[in-house]
Amino acid sequence: MGDFLLNMKRGETPVYRVLRSVARFILNNGSLPIPRFFMPILAGLYHLHSAVGRMFRRLLMTLYIEPLFRGRCSSVGKNLTLSSLPYILGHSEIVIGDSASFGYHFMVITGRFLDHPRLQIGNGASFGDHCAVSVNQEVIIEDAVAVGDDCRITDNDGHPREAALRAQNAPLTARDIRPVRICTGVRIGSGSQVMKGVTIGEGAVIGPNSVVISSLPPYCYAAGNPAEIRTADWRNAG
Numbered sequence: 001m002g003d004f005l006l007n008m009k010r011g012e013t014p015v016y017r018v019l020r021s022v023a024r025f026i027l028n029n030g031s032l033p034i035p036r037f038f039m040p041i042l043a044g045l046y047h048l049h050s051a052v053g054r055m056f057r058r059l060l061m062t063l064y065i066e067p068l069f070r071g072r073c074s075s076v077g078k079n080l081t082l083s084s085l086p087y088i089l090g091h092s093e094i095v096i097g098d099s100a101s102f103g104y105h106f107m108v109i110t111g112r113f114l115d116h117p118r119l120q121i122g123n124g125a126s127f128g129d130h131c132a133v134s135v136n137q138e139v140i141i142e143d144a145v146a147v148g149d150d151c152r153i154t155d156n157d158g159h160p161r162e163a164a165l166r167a168q169n170a171p172l173t174a175r176d177i178r179p180v181r182i183c184t185g186v187r188i189g190s191g192s193q194v195m196k197g198v199t200i201g202e203g204a205v206i207g208p209n210s211v212v213i214s215s216l217p218p219y220c221y222a223a224g225n226p227a228e229i230r231t232a233d234w235r236n237a238g
Contacts, residue, residue, distance in 0.1 A: 076100075077123065090117070092135050097123035103149065107132040111156070113172045127151075128190065134158070136172065138179040145182050148190030148208065155180045155196045183218070192227075 011017040034042065065085045070076045072088055077098035086102060088094070090110025100121055109132065110117050119135045122142040128149035133139055136156045147153075156177040178197030182188070186200050189208030194200065199215040206212060207223025207230075216222050220229045 083129070092117040092119050094119045094121075096121045097125070097143065099124045101126040103127055103129035103131065105130045109134045111136050111172070113156070113177060122184070137177045140179070140181045142182060142184040142186075142202075144184055145186045145188070147188045148192070150191045151188055152193040153180060153182070154194070157196060189223075 007013075008016050008019050008023065011020045061082060066080060066082055069082060069086055070080070073094040073096055076096045077100065079099040080096070081099075081101040083102065083104045084106075086106040086108065088108045090108070090112075092108060092110040093116065094108065095118070100123070106127055108119060111134075113136050117135045118138045119133060120138075120140045122145065124144045125141050125147075126145075127147045128151070130150045131147055132152050134152070134154035134156060139153060139155050141147075141153075156172055158172075161176065176196075180194060180196065181199045182194065183200060183202040183204075185203040186206070187204075188194065188200075188206045189210065191209040192206050192212065193210075194206075194212045197215075198212050200206070200212065201216055201218030201220070203219040204216050205221045206216075206227060207221070209225070210223050210227040211225040212222065212227045214226070216227070216229065222229050
C-alpha cells in the first residue's frame with residue numbers, strides 16, 4: 001500500500017496520474033456533480049432515510065432505553081421524554097414527576113460521602129443537552145423548571161477545602177455539602193452553574209453563563225459570575 005500511494009503521488013505513469021487527479025478532485029471538492037433531474041430522487045431518499053431513522057430511534061427509546069432508565073430510578077411519572085440514555089454514577093435515589101424532559105447526555109453523579117442522597121425532579125421540568133447534576137445530599141428541582149444546555153447543578157464542592165485533606169483524598173465534610181432547591185418555574189440560562197446551599201425562588205430567571213453561589217428571591221433576574229440580581233433597567237446602566 002505504501003508503494004502504491006508513493007507512485008500515485010509521483011504520477012510517473014498515465015494510470016497513476018489519472019488516479020492522482022481523481023484523488024485531488026475528491027479531496028479538494030468533497031462532492032460529486034449531480035445532474036438536476038436526479039435531485040428529486042435524492043430528496044425523496046433523504047426524507048425516507050430520516051423517517052426510517054426516527055422510527056428506529058423511537059422504537060429503541062420505547063423498548064430499551066426508557067425502560068432501563070425507569071428501572072434505575074426510584075419513581076418516574078408519565079410522559080417521560082429522553083433524547084439519550086442518561087448516565088448515572090453512584091447510589092443516589094432519583095424521583096421524577098410527570099412530563100419531564102431530558103436532552104442528550106444528561107448525567108447524575110454521586111460520591112461516597114452520604115448514605116442516602118436524593119435527586120427530586122418535578123412535573124414538567126426540562127433539561128437541555130449536556131446537563132449534569134452532582135448530588136451527595138439533596139437536590140430538589142420543582143415543577144416547570146427549565147434548564148438550558150451545558151448547565152451544572154451541585155450540592156457539594158467536590159473536594160475538601162483544605163489542601164492537606166485533598167492530598168489525603170479525604171471525604172467531604174458537612175460544610176462541603178449543602179442541599180440545593182430550585183423552585184417552581186425557574187429558568188436557568190445555558191452554560192450556568194448552581195452551587196451548593198443555593199435556593200432559587202419561584203419564577204426567577206438566571207442569565208446564560210452565570211454562577212449562582214447564593215440564594216435568590218422569587219421572580220428576580222440574576223446574571224454574572226457570581227450571579228447578582230439585576231434591576232429592570234440594568235441594560236441601560238453605566
